[in-house]
Amino acid sequence: MPELPEVETIRLGLQRLIVGKTVAQVHNYNSPKSFPNADGDVAQFLLGATITNVRRRAKVLLIELSTDYTLMVHLKMTGQIVYVGGTSHQASFRGRGKNSEFTSLSSGGVSPSLRWGGGHPNDSLIGHLPDNTTREHLEFSDGSRLYFNDLRKFGWMKLLPTLAVPEIDFMKRVGPEPLETDFTGDVLFERLQRRKNTTIKAAILDQSVLAGVGNIYADESLWAAKIHPKTLVKDIPKSKIQNLTSAIRSVLKLSIEKGGSTDKNYVDAEGKKGSYLQFANVFRLDGQPCPRCGTTIEKIRVAGRGTHICPTCQKIVVN
DNA sequence: CACTTGACCTGTCCGC
DNA sequence: TGCGGACAGGTCAAGT
Numbered sequence: 001m002p003e004l005p006e007v008e009t010i011r012l013g014l015q016r017l018i019v020g021k022t023v024a025q026v027h028n029y030n031s032p033k034s035f036p037n038a039d040g041d042v043a044q045f046l047l048g049a050t051i052t053n054v055r056r057r058a059k060v061l062l063i064e065l066s067t068d069y070t071l072m073v074h075l076k077m078t079g080q081i082v083y084v085g086g087t088s089h090q091a092s093f094r095g096r097g098k099n100s101e102f103t104s105l106s107s108g109g110v111s112p113s114l115r116w117g118g119g120h121p122n123d124s125l126i127g128h129l130p131d132n133t134t135r136e137h138l139e140f141s142d143g144s145r146l147y148f149n150d151l152r153k154f155g156w157m158k159l160l161p162t163l164a165v166p167e168i169d170f171m172k173r174v175g176p177e178p179l180e181t182d183f184t185g186d187v188l189f190e191r192l193q194r195r196k197n198t199t200i201k202a203a204i205l206d207q208s209v210l211a212g213v214g215n216i217y218a219d220e221s222l223w224a225a226k227i228h229p230k231t232l233v234k235d236i237p238k239s240k241i242q243n244l245t246s247a248i249r250s251v252l253k254l255s256i257e258k259g260g261s262t263d264k265n266y267v268d269a270e271g272k273k274g275s276y277l278q279f280a281n282v283f284r285l286d287g288q289p290c291p292r293c294g295t296t297i298e299k300i301r302v303a304g305r306g307t308h309i310c311p312t313c314q315k316i317v318v319n
Numbered sequence: 320c321a322c323t324t325g326a327c328c329t330g331t332c333c334g335c
Numbered sequence: 336t337g338c339g340g341a342c343a344g345g346t347c348a349a350g351t
Binding site (some may be wrong): 075077 | 343344346
C-alpha cells in the first residue's frame with residue numbers, strides 16, 4: 001500500500017494531530033517485527049515522552065520524541081496509522097460509525113466516491129479499534145490514541161535514538177527524495193547508472209535509486225513518460241529520463257493532493273481513504289482504453305510485479 | 320557487485 | 336458452497 005504519497009498524507013495528518021501529545025500507555029498485540037513489549041527500554045523512552053515532530057524519509061514515518069528517541073514506522077503492504085481523538089470512554093468505540101470518535105467521520109471530511117474502495121463513500125475501512133489487525137497502540141495523556149494496524153504483519157514500528165536513525169542500513173542506502181527541488185533529471189540519470197542492466201521499472205522501484213516510488217506510481221510515471229517498463233535502463237536516452245523525472249514528480253504531487261491511493265487498506269491518519277486512483281491513467285485499468293490513444297490497456301508482469309501499460313504509447317526501445 | 324527470486328503474512332477473488 | 340491457487344501497494348535474504 002503505502003508509497004510516498006500515502007506516507008506523506010499520514011505525516012501531514014499526524015503533524016496536525018499528535019505533536020505536543022504525551023504518551024501515557026503502550027499496548028502491543030501481535031507484531032513480530034516491532035519492538036516486543038511496552039517494557040524495558042521501550043517504556044523508558046516512550047512512556048512520558050512528548051511528540052515533538054513527525055517526519056518522513058522515503059516510505060518511513062519518523063515520529064520524534066522529547067526523549068531524543070524516534071518511533072520509526074514502516075507500513076509495508078497493509079499497514080495503517082490511525083489516530084482516534086477525544087474521550088477515553090470505552091463506549092465510544094463500540095458500534096461502527098455512529099458513535100465513532102474517528103476524526104474523519106466527525107469533522108465532515110467525506111471522501112469522494114472511489115473506484116476501488118467499493119461500498120458507500122462514507123464507509124470507513126476502520127471499525128472499532130483495537131481490532132484483530134491492531135499491532136501496537138499508544139494512548140496519550142488526553143485519552144486520544146494512535147493505532148498501528150497491519151493485516152499482513154509485514155510492517156513494523158521501532159524505537160531508536162533519533163541520532164541513530166540515519167545510521168541504520170536502510171537510511172544509509174536510500175536514494176534522494178523525488179519531491180525535493182534538487183531532484184533533477186541529471187540526478188536520476190546518475191542514480192540509474194547503478195542499475196543499467198535491469199528494467200526501468202525494477203530500477204525505479206529500487207529505493208536506493210530514488211526514494212518513495214512503489215508499484216502504483218511506477219506504472220503511472222512510466223505511462224506518463226511513454227516508457228515501456230521492460231525497457232533496459234541502458235537503452236533509455238537521457239532526454240527520456242528527464243521526462244520520467246518530471247512524470248514521477250507530478251504523479252507523486254497529484255497523489256498527495258488527492259490524499260493518496262486507496263485500493264483496499266490504505267487510510268490516512270484520520271481513517272479517510274485517498275482518491276488518487278480516480279485520476280490514475282493505467283494502474284489497475286487493464287481492459288480499459290488508454291486515456292491518451294484509446295488502445296486497450298494491458299496487464300503484464302515486470303520485476304515480479306503486476307504492471308499496467310498502454311502497448312501503443314509505451315514501446316520497448318532496444319539499442 | 321548486479322540481478323532475480325522467494326519469503327514474510329493474511330485475506331480476497333476467481334475458476335472448478 | 337467449498338476448495339485450491341493466484342494475487343495484493345514493500346523490502347530483505349539468499350540464490351545465480
